[in-house]
Amino acid sequence: VSIWSAVPAGPPDPILGVTEAFKADKDPRKINLGVGAYRDDQGKPYILPSVKKAEEIVRSSQPDKEYLPITGLPEFTKNAALLAHGADSSVIKNGLVSVTQSISGTGALRIGGAFLARHYPHSKVIYVPSPTWGNHIPLFRDSGLEVRFYKYFNKETVGLDFEGLKADLRAAPEGAIVLLHACAHNPTGVDPTQAQWGEISDIVKERKLFPFFDMAYQGFASGNTTKDAYAVRHFVSEGHQIALSQSFAKNMGLYGERVGAFSVTTASPEEKARVDSQLKIIIRPMYSNPPLHGARIANTILSQKELYSQWEGEVKGMADRIIGMRETLYNVLTNDLKTPGEWGHIKSQIGMFSFTGLTTPQTKALAEKAHVYMTADGRISMAGLNGNNIEHFAESVNKAVR
């Protein structure tokens, strides 16, 4: 008998499973709206020209392949914290951000989970929105935290359930951790307004909750990195200490390079040094030190003025193309096809994803009859739509809901 004969087969990943089904489909009209990766208007993966330039600069400097320090490339982590907090931030000016490079956003969240499980002195309970990015749940559980949910999405209005959110955060035990999507909430595309962030900050303060921001889409939501950092900066300016996960997968298109950062804001340089030392102790037995190449690319962009401006323009270009697709889809559905139902949320939702309101049977029918693939919860990646396929998509949705 094999040692592994009792290992049960696990379920396939719900998002990557969509890609499998898409690949197996031979119809030329097929559309994959499952995966959260940007595509250009030809439906092709997009390497940012600023990234290509940065790669040239890195290559021509002929850098060595020595190990990075445990917490990564120091210039990169400094610039990542600066991008999140802004140059005027008190925590930046006073050197209070303890930051480490990470294996993209997922790795940042995982370091954060482990750090909180070990050193957060209050509750080991983390509240995540319902729904949230699917991976948050096993990720925080495997880090040793207890995962609970706060209300976030209202199916009736296809918008934020703000009353439910506030009630659930008020009912959370004192000291609990709360995971907040900084912008471009995945999977719903629904973000709190600035006024609502203010109220959330007040409740977090009242209930002595600990805010952990997941910022996987800075710049990708509005097209402006400062605007998209509003929630993070507001909380810090309100005196909260925060934990922060950053990913450069989407805003620099560095998906497979795995570039990210995890940070916490501390109360003094001396405290920062202690936290720094513990981040190293957590990371060293996990993977020793992070990969070089992506961090060098990201840092080249973040540290060179001209390249930085170019990158800002390219982030805006990606965000604007997505916003344009939202407009077009809305117009085709409501004006041209007179599709039954209310579709305003397609336009008002933010970032890469839209929760369409399509039901699981409808998403199944779309795959089988129209070769249109999305996750079973009706989430579509807007970036998968383009000038060539949007009509087929809209017509297929129109048929599916009638």
Ligand code: PMP
């Ligand atoms: N958080 C959220 C909300 C996400 O949507 C993603 C990417 N799908 C991530 C974190 C992490 O992605 P990555 O590890 O590729 O940076």
